[in-house]
Amino acid sequence: MKELIAGYRRFRASGWPERRRRFEALAERGQSPETLILTCVDSRVDPSIIFDTEPGEVLEIRNVANLVPPYAPDSAYHGTSAALEFGVRVLEIPHIVVLGHESCGGVNALLNGAPRDAKEFVAPWMSMAAPARDRAMRCAPENRQQCCEFEVIRLSLTNLLTFPWIAERVAAGTLRLHGAWFEIRTGVLMTLEPGGSFVRADDGSGNTATAGAQPF
Numbered sequence: 001m002k003e004l005i006a007g008y009r010r011f012r013a014s015g016w017p018e019r020r021r022r023f024e025a026l027a028e029r030g031q032s033p034e035t036l037i038l039t040c041v042d043s044r045v046d047p048s049i050i051f052d053t054e055p056g057e058v059l060e061i062r063n064v065a066n067l068v069p070p071y072a073p074d075s076a077y078h079g080t081s082a083a084l085e086f087g088v089r090v091l092e093i094p095h096i097v098v099l100g101h102e103s104c105g106g107v108n109a110l111l112n113g114a115p116r117d118a119k120e121f122v123a124p125w126m127s128m129a130a131p132a133r134d135r136a137m138r139c140a141p142e143n144r145q146q147c148c149e150f151e152v153i154r155l156s157l158t159n160l161l162t163f164p165w166i167a168e169r170v171a172a173g174t175l176r177l178h179g180a181w182f183e184i185r186t187g188v189l190m191t192l193e194p195g196g197s198f199v200r201a202d203d204g205s206g207n208t209a210t211a212g213a214q215p216f
């Protein structure tokens, strides 16, 4: 907590004065983010750093392995679905990005079994991604982890369309769904293209070679 308070002091000294107007306007007018990013809980993946965004621009949903559960309006506690409902139906956010990442522990648990102390919730949570694991098993063993990370993103995008109010908006053209994957060791972002493969996003440097990442 000491480190957090030290960070808070830095925020009050510089971040707050710089963004004071923005925060005040957001408090007064409310939020209207352009993008909903659904990503993993992993501490190494920070959408506001990757996409250089400001408060109010992105609604974030984070869960283990950036998974979207299928639409299931029952009495269970659906944290991800509740956040989707708020973002899509209340805020009418026009873009959803499912952002996966390199070395995802949730995907590793899916492929190799959950750690002994993560069987109560992680294992059943990851079991919804069994179809992604099955598809990833066709990849060579050395590529399987990354291949499965891509498949999980594709599965989440498919599951988004099981929500009737998402499918409706996508069909009407008022909501667009996107997939992306972040490589922690290189800072490289890959995006899922309409053809179904992941390609390196333009980082403005003119360098389009893949850096470690395999475009499956």
Ligand SMILES: [Zn+2]
Residues within 6 Å of the ligand: 040, 041, 042, 064, 065, 066, 101, 103, 104, 105, 106, 107
């Ligand atoms: Zn992860």
